[in-house]
Amino acid sequence: MLKLDNVSKTYKTGDKALHNVCLEVSAGQVVGLIGPSGAGKSTLIRCINRLVEPTQGSITLGSTDLTKLNRRDLRQARRRIGMIFQEYALVERLTVMENVLSGRLGYVPTWRSWFRKFSPEDIALAHSLLDNVGLADHYNKRADALSGGQRQRVGIARALEQNPELLLVDEPTASLDPKTSRQIMRLIRAACQERNLPAIINIHDVMLAQQFSDRIIGLRAGKVVFDGSPEALSDEVLTTIYGDEDWTQLRADATPTQNEATAVLDLAEGV
Numbered sequence: 001m002l003k004l005d006n007v008s009k010t011y012k013t014g015d016k017a018l019h020n021v022c023l024e025v026s027a028g029q030v031v032g033l034i035g036p037s038g039a040g041k042s043t044l045i046r047c048i049n050r051l052v053e054p055t056q057g058s059i060t061l062g063s064t065d066l067t068k069l070n071r072r073d074l075r076q077a078r079r080r081i082g083m084i085f086q087e088y089a090l091v092e093r094l095t096v097m098e099n100v101l102s103g104r105l106g107y108v109p110t111w112r113s114w115f116r117k118f119s120p121e122d123i124a125l126a127h128s129l130l131d132n133v134g135l136a137d138h139y140n141k142r143a144d145a146l147s148g149g150q151r152q153r154v155g156i157a158r159a160l161e162q163n164p165e166l167l168l169v170d171e172p173t174a175s176l177d178p179k180t181s182r183q184i185m186r187l188i189r190a191a192c193q194e195r196n197l198p199a200i201i202n203i204h205d206v207m208l209a210q211q212f213s214d215r216i217i218g219l220r221a222g223k224v225v226f227d228g229s230p231e232a233l234s235d236e237v238l239t240t241i242y243g244d245e246d247w248t249q250l251r252a253d254a255t256p257t258q259n260e261a262t263a264v265l266d267l268a269e270g271v
């Protein structure tokens with residue numbers, strides 16, 4: 001379980017990005033983190049793995065208070081946290097398989113990681129994860145030969161190769177077309193359900209968040225202003241989080257017809 005207790009962050013510039021955030025995420029729960037630009041979503045995700053240092057509060061994963069760890073112990077703890085990024089963060093010149101195996105680097109001794117020597121178990125796991133994300137036949141391709149959707153699938157497999165206790169996902173679909181976005185969200189959700197893995201997904205697209213999350217947390221100006229089920233995300237609640245918008249129209253715009261979805265997919269595949 002992940003627990004944030006009274007977490008605040010003020011940047012050196014004086015920007016108060018988070019104010020006394022308290023929340024718990026239980027095993028297997030997929031949390032969609034939504035809110036307007038500048039609400040503090042990335043800061044919250046980055047405070048959890050301490051890419052950003054929180055100014056105040058505690059963040060506990062299992063029985064470990066992540067905020068109290070020294071550099072060496074933090075490196076160990078980060079193995080337990082899988083990250084999936086908007087821009088995939090793959091090593092372009094390496095193969096798909098090598099990128100997935102890099103998820104194990106935190107586990108292998110330094111000399112083995114220099115020579116990229118992985119155990120047969122690590123390699124078997126990578127093959128099975130690539131199979132799960134639909135890339136079994138692409139394991140030997142270079143990462144730079146893949147489409148955006150395929151890259152994100154590699155990103156998911158790499159995070160799962162870590163065998164993490166928590167997934168942190170930062171705008172996983174921001175660079176993808178609507179149909180691929182749904183496929184990626186479906187994969188992340190299935191991976192969490194199969195492994196009873198909790199996840200926090202920073203996501204701009206409210207409708208996608210609603211469709212694929214068990215729970216929604218709404219941030220506004222660094223404060224949690226909504227924490228509830230996707231079904232409870234009414235127009236009133238959305239207005240509290242984002243301010244005034246025509247939510248009925250936005251929902252209609254966000255649901256592409258089958259033809260639109262097919263056209264987008266065709267475009268993406270160069271048909």
Ligand SMILES: Nc1ncnc2c1ncn2[C@@H]1O[C@H](COP(=O)(O)OP(=O)(O)OP(=O)(O)O)[C@@H](O)[C@H]1O
Binds near residue numbers: 011
């Ligand atoms: N490195 C930084 N230094 C100073 N201020 C920062 C830094 N990173 C973020 N901020 C500020 O903290 C606040 C929250 O930013 P954050 O990026 O966490 O929001 P966000 O909800 O992820 O936004 P977006 O959806 O646009 O990515 C903003 O006011 C932002 O300007």
